[in-house]
Amino acid sequence: MSEYLFEMRNIVKEFSGVRALNGVSLAVRPGECVGLCGENGAGKSTLMKVLSGVYPYGSFEGEILWEGQPLKAYSVRDSEKAGIVIIHQELMLVPQLSVAENIFLGNEITKPGGRMDYDAMYRQADALLARLKLKGVNVAAPVMNYGGGYQQLFEIAKALAKNARLLILDEPSSSLTSSEIDVLLSIIEDLKREGVACVYISHKLEEVAKVCDTVTVIRDGEHVATKPMAELNTDGIIAMMVGREIKNLYPRSEHAIGEVIFEARHVTCWDITNTSRKRVDDVSFELRKGEILGVAGLVGAGRTELVSAIFGAYAGKSTAELFMDGKPIKVKTPEQAIRAGLSLVPEDRKRQGIVPMLGVGDNITLATLQHYSHGGHIDKNAELATVDREIKRLRVKTASPALAIAGLSGGNQQKAVLTKMLLPAPKVLILDEPTRGVDVGSKYDIYQLMFELAAKGVSIIMVSSELSEVLGVSDRVLVIGEGHLRGDFVNKDLTQERVLAAAIDAKPQAA
Numbered sequence: 001m002s003e004y005l006f007e008m009r010n011i012v013k014e015f016s017g018v019r020a021l022n023g024v025s026l027a028v029r030p031g032e033c034v035g036l037c038g039e040n041g042a043g044k045s046t047l048m049k050v051l052s053g054v055y056p057y058g059s060f061e062g063e064i065l066w067e068g069q070p071l072k073a074y075s076v077r078d079s080e081k082a083g084i085v086i087i088h089q090e091l092m093l094v095p096q097l098s099v100a101e102n103i104f105l106g107n108e109i110t111k112p113g114g115r116m117d118y119d120a121m122y123r124q125a126d127a128l129l130a131r132l133k134l135k136g137v138n139v140a141a142p143v144m145n146y147g148g149g150y151q152q153l154f155e156i157a158k159a160l161a162k163n164a165r166l167l168i169l170d171e172p173s174s175s176l177t178s179s180e181i182d183v184l185l186s187i188i189e190d191l192k193r194e195g196v197a198c199v200y201i202s203h204k205l206e207e208v209a210k211v212c213d214t215v216t217v218i219r220d221g222e223h224v225a226t227k228p229m230a231e232l233n234t235d236g237i238i239a240m241m242v243g244r245e246i247k248n249l250y251p252r253s254e255h256a257i258g259e260v261i262f263e264a265r266h267v268t269c270w271d272i273t274n275t276s277r278k279r280v281d282d283v284s285f286e287l288r289k290g291e292i293l294g295v296a297g298l299v300g301a302g303r304t305e306l307v308s309a310i311f312g313a314y315a316g317k318s319t320a321e322l323f324m325d326g327k328p329i330k331v332k333t334p335e336q337a338i339r340a341g342l343s344l345v346p347e348d349r350k351r352q353g354i355v356p357m358l359g360v361g362d363n364i365t366l367a368t369l370q371h372y373s374h375g376g377h378i379d380k381n382a383e384l385a386t387v388d389r390e391i392k393r394l395r396v397k398t399a400s401p402a403l404a405i406a407g408l409s410g411g412n413q414q415k416a417v418l419t420k421m422l423l424p425a426p427k428v429l430i431l432d433e434p435t436r437g438v439d440v441g442s443k444y445d446i447y448q449l450m451f452e453l454a455a456k457g458v459s460i461i462m463v464s465s466e467l468s469e470v471l472g473v474s475d476r477v478l479v480i481g482e483g484h485l486r487g488d489f490v491n492k493d494l495t496q497e498r499v500l501a502a503a504i505d506a507k508p509q510a511a
Helices: 044-051 076-082 098-103 118-131 148-161 178-193 205-211 234-243 303-310 335-338 349-354 360-364 364-374 380-393 410-422 440-455 467-473 498-504
Strands: 006-015 017-026 033-037 061-066 086-087 164-169 197-201 212-221 222-228 260-270 278-288 292-296 318-324 326-330 342-345 428-432 459-463 476-481 484-490
Touching: 006 044, 017 033, 017 044, 017 197, 017 212, 033 044, 033 234, 033 318, 044 086, 044 164, 044 197, 044 360, 044 364, 076 086, 086 148, 098 118, 098 148, 118 148, 148 178, 148 303, 178 197, 178 205, 178 222, 197 205, 205 234, 212 234, 222 234, 234 440, 278 303, 278 459, 278 476, 278 484, 292 467, 303 318, 303 342, 303 428, 303 459, 335 342, 342 410, 349 410, 360 364, 360 380, 360 410, 364 380, 364 410, 380 410, 410 428, 410 440, 440 467, 467 498, 476 498, 484 498
Parallel strands: 017 222, 033 197, 033 212, 086 164, 164 197, 292 459, 292 476, 342 428, 428 459
Antiparallel strands: 006 017, 006 061, 212 222, 260 278, 260 318, 318 326, 476 484
């Protein structure tokens, strides 16, 4: 009998002759949590799709053993029968269905004759949520009534309803608050004690260090190392991931900060569904040439609404007075914003940043197509020259500029969106959660680019939920709380505690 619950041995997976996985191995014991780490595009998701049956047996080389016996999964259902369940980064819940209906979706409990046995599903859903220490949930209510933290745990309950013995969690905390992350990690510890094995995929290495017993690192489709977490620290994991040592994740460089270049006065946004409520209430601020302005605050504070309104992209009613170089500018649409010298990299790149089925190159030039248009025709040679230059400059990993951007990893999609919004040569670049779901190496590249742009006089507004990131790159920090400006601090000896205190405190604070 094998000591491992499952083993993947020398997995090779190719797409159109391009080798995405080249002899990767992975093994997990019962009750063990293995951290699977690697940069965007390293092959983590491909490996998990092989394991979970998305890529069926026969479409890859190598072997998968389950309790020492060959596992031949031709579909996701086959792998789930064995006890392998994957929880994807994008939650697979139906918002309008009840919590119980979602938990048993595709695995319904029925009465004789095929009718749904709701009483049994409600009882078992309650029991599963109690196992996850979730109290006060109405399992008959629609999932959309509950926030992201609850929904992540509903996904785990759904996996447990399928008698999961191996739980694969792909970036499970990307949309969770710090308190919700603590709850998630404690639940994983409980599941480990019950003998459930886990594969934990995350770019947040502090979470990997907390919950994982072993770490496997892959780079460019190849197995780099597998080591006990007790022998590693986060710097060691980063070095294995990127193939080089990154001593300082925030490569700060001195850059001159000039006169005020942009000003936003009295920015106000009303809630889309409840127009009597203000999501942003009379916020004003200035931005100087070459300055990196961090925007911090708790979830739901109004940060995204603030920058969306400035860019003319807020879906509800908003008002603002905007000035560029001391002159008023009219911004009601993103097109007007770009013409005025503003660019925005949105928080949700999948819904707002890319056209998934268009090629990488076509996505990159979307905001500047008029530059290549002559007499009603697109100068494809000039467009392709720009695309090739930008792909090299931001190190976007793609087999071809013609490849659909949906086929790229999250970090490479983000780089493509970033270069798209830099092509109009903005005076002010707005970055909303620029490194969410992005690996450490790509984060470093993005920070380095930000400092290079600031040195050239580009002004940057960066919204981020990671306080370490805000303090690591910003010259000045705005703190937003419940739609109000709660603090405006010069980033000198500024601490996370002081920023959090301002976010919670209703009294505005100055540096």
